[in-house]
Amino acid sequence: MQKQRAVESVTLERFGNAACRILKLLQARGKMDERQVSRLAMLPMKDTRELLQALSLHGFAELQEVPKSADRAPARTFFLWYVPIDKCYRVLSRNALRALANIRQRRQEEREKRGALLAKSDRLDVKENASLLSEGEHAMLRELQATLYRLGRAEMDLVELIIALQ
Incomplete structure (x- = not known):
């Protein structure tokens, strides 16, 4: 059930309400x-x-040809849309893993970008006397901590999604 909600949530975010409605209908x-x-x-x-094509492009819907005759002429063929749910889960899992790697890379880049500030704030004398940091450094440190917190939160959410999709 959690897998299904994840597919619907991603469809709603990426393609909108109408595409989500189409996905639910096909399922x-x-x-x-x-x-x-x-x-x-x-x-x-x-x-x-347009929505079916977009869903198909991203792996959330597929088209099956059902010929009326042996010659497979397009005029005498039914084209049926359906949702390959296992493929949806794989696509979602692959996208979540890619996003997780991006988040981890971003966190590393944030730490490297502010490495000097982190090193200074980790010093024992600065920990004992916070006034050794300027107001600007305090603001940058708070901003960095908030960014790292948000990245950590997003990473945890993605890990939960990946586990649910297994």
Whole structure:
């Protein structure tokens, strides 16, 4: 259930409410053609087609060809959209791992950028007497700590998502 909520949440963030509605519809009803999706999602055909293409491009929807005859002519073929849920989980997991690596790299860069300030604030004499830091250094240190906290929080959230997707 948590996996499903993660897929819906990412779809909502990236593609919007209509795409999330299409995704839920395809999961509930199974394979459907564009007209059915458009009608049941209560969206214009143009918007439905664009959203399905976007979902397909990012691995959240796929198209299956069902020929009416052996010659596989496009005019005599049904094109059905569906959600390959296992692929969605893999795509989401891969994206989360990539984001996790980016966050860790960003945290390292933040520490390196402010390395001198961190070294100064870690000195024993500065820990005992905080007045050795200027107001500007205090502000930069608070800003750095807030940034590192947010990055740590985002990292924990991503780790939870990755564990849920396993």
